[in-house]
Amino acid sequence: MTIDIGLIRHSWLLVAPVAEKVTMHFYGKLFSEYPHIRELFPAAMDLQRDRLLRALTQVVLNLENGASLGDYLGQLARDHRKYGVRPEHYPAVGHCLVAAMRANAGGAWLPVYDEAWMTAYRYIAEVMIQAAEEDAAHAPPAWTATVVSHEMRTPDIAVISVEPDQAYPFRAGQYATLQSPLWPKVWRPYSIANAPRHDNRLSFHVRTVPGGWVSTALTKRTRPGDTVLLGPPRGSLVLDRARTSHLVFLAGGTGLAPLKALVEESAWMPDRPSIDLFHGVRHSADAYDLADLRRLRSQHKRLRVIQAVSDEPGQWPAHTAVDALEHHRIVPDGDVFVCGSSGMVRDTVIRLVAMGVRNDRVHTEFSPDTSSFVPS
């Protein structure tokens, strides 16, 4: 089948400015015409709507690039298995999507756009159904994991270790989506804070987000012996083992989690890289992982850990992780990994590039179906 990329792009330009209206219309139509599909979704749909928008944008932007579109759709399909999506749901979604775009294009929608989108959608559905089937041959849609330890390290940061009920293959630096039984169908991403271990355990750094359902459930209402659900591992914040001699890690708050996993992984490499890990926190009391970082430093002689405190008047020099990097006059000559809030990541990358660090040496997490990596 040939997808008419020109028609898809042209029609997308008509609806992109009213994309939110399109998604509202889409879900309204989907749930009224196919009520059985409603039960796959959580009660509150706000984040879900955003995800659809982002997924559609990714598809439209990547139509020429078969390999990257295939990878993206494959990941989307594997991740959607945990929602209970089945092949028979795809035609309903395609039908409602095209109808929602047509209805919101201000009368400018042409019949040829219908055909172009249905052709593209059939291709997307085929790729996703096949990827989900292949995945089902060796992995469950989600893993049940038992909480084995739950430590409140500060009044609002918990370090939680879980043991999945079956093997959970992942790479250091990746993240998983978590669901608490207190909020069925609501998933939130958290980085896995350790490299793969023989006992299969995973640890997560969770800060209570005010009003955040999952983060509050995990920090305040979860205890050892409880279970959580884990979606499949995702993300590309991983080490390229071939080119690691000196690494700089810049973490903001609980953005430390994936970088700690990378430190652990590199500690086991035959040619251990030297690592400068900068951990930025707002107040000294937020340095929730000092004891573990000290333990890591004793195992990894080429690891340097520098804590930076940004919001304490009287502390000098008051700084963020990247301020501390400059203060120590370290000029990164290898890969630099940055993880924290989206503002921290954005501003840190700007500073790094201004310092002369090459763009392709800077690694950040970008989750394609969330605007930024925002647990809540």
Ligand SMILES: NC(=O)C1=CN([C@@H]2O[C@H](COP(=O)(O)OP(=O)(O)OC[C@H]3O[C@@H](n4cnc5c(N)ncnc54)[C@H](O)[C@@H]3O)[C@@H](O)[C@H]2O)C=CC1
């Ligand atoms: N828990 C996890 O597994 C992961 C969390 N994250 C994200 O990391 C963030 C951590 O948040 P919190 O722990 O509340 O820490 P936070 O956002 O309060 O601050 C941590 C540090 O980042 C600095 N910072 C904040 N904005 C900055 C900016 N624009 N430029 C430079 N530095 C800046 C602060 O001054 C502080 O030193 C959250 O946005 C979370 O979504 C990211 C990946 C994994």
